[in-house]
Amino acid sequence: MSSEQPKVYIEVIKQINNIINEDQLTSGDKLPSERELSDRLDVGRSSVRxxxxxxxxxxxxxTxxxxxxxxxxFGSYRLVEILLSFLLKDDNARKDLTETRRIVELxxxxxxxDRITDDSVDQIKKLIDLAKEEWSHGDLPVEEDYLFHKTIVEASHNRLLLNLWVSLVEYNKVAIERSLQREGRMLVSLGEHVEIYEALKNRDQKAATEAMRKHLENSRF
Structure with missing residues (x-):
C-alpha cells in the first residue's frame, strides 16, 4: 500500500498539470473542483486531495x-528551496550548488x-563598515556578509536571478558562518569585500568580476 500511494498521487499531479495546460489556466485562475478532477482523471477523491x-x-x-x-x-524561489532540501543531502549535489551559486552571482x-544605483553602492559600504564593527567586538558578521552579497544581486534588477540566489544561499546560511570561522579568513574576506565594492563603485565590470570570482573561490561556501 505505501509503495503504491506515492505513485498514484504523483501521477495525479502530472494529470492536473495537463488539465491546467488544456484549459489554458494561468496565475489567479480557479482549478476544477475535487469532484470534477476526480471524474476527469478517473481516480478517487482521496488521491486528488x-x-x-x-x-x-x-x-x-x-485553497x-x-x-x-x-x-x-509562480514562486521560483519556493520550488528551488524544496528541491534543495533534497540536494543538500548529497556531496556531489552540494558541489553543484556551490558552482551554481557562483554562476548566478557572477x-x-x-x-x-551597469544597473547599480548610488544608494545601493552606499548600502554596500555601510554593510562593510557594520561587518568591521561586529568583528571588532569579536562577533562574526554572518548577516552583514549575507546582505553584502544579496545587495549586489538585487542591484542586477533581475528578479529571477535574485530568487535563485536567495534559494541557493538562504537555505544554507550556515556555510557562510563555517567559511568565516576559518583561521585568518575574516580579515581577508573583509579586504575582498572592499575590493569588490571599489570596483562596483567605479562600475568596472572586469575588476568587479575578477574580485568576486577570487572571493567566492576563497570563501569555500
Missing amino acids: EALRALELLDLIE RRGEGTYIKP EALKLAC
Whole structure:
C-alpha cells in the first residue's frame, strides 16, 4: 500500500498539470473542483486531495475557504528551496550548488555594474563598515556578509536571478558562518569585500568580476 500511494498521487499531479495546460489556466485562475478532477482523471477523491495538498505545500496553489482552489503566481524561489532540501543531502549535489551559486552571482554582478544605483553602492559600504564593527567586538558578521552579497544581486534588477540566489544561499546560511570561522579568513574576506565594492563603485565590470570570482573561490561556501 505505501509503495503504491506515492505513485498514484504523483501521477495525479502530472494529470492536473495537463488539465491546467488544456484549459489554458494561468496565475489567479480557479482549478476544477475535487469532484470534477476526480471524474476527469478517473481516480478517487482521496488521491486528488493528496495531490492538491502537495501542490499547496509547494506554494503553487491556494485553497480559499468556501471559494475553491486557485493557481498562485509562480514562486521560483519556493520550488528551488524544496528541491534543495533534497540536494543538500548529497556531496556531489552540494558541489553543484556551490558552482551554481557562483554562476548566478557572477552574472548578477556583471548586470549590477551597469544597473547599480548610488544608494545601493552606499548600502554596500555601510554593510562593510557594520561587518568591521561586529568583528571588532569579536562577533562574526554572518548577516552583514549575507546582505553584502544579496545587495549586489538585487542591484542586477533581475528578479529571477535574485530568487535563485536567495534559494541557493538562504537555505544554507550556515556555510557562510563555517567559511568565516576559518583561521585568518575574516580579515581577508573583509579586504575582498572592499575590493569588490571599489570596483562596483567605479562600475568596472572586469575588476568587479575578477574580485568576486577570487572571493567566492576563497570563501569555500
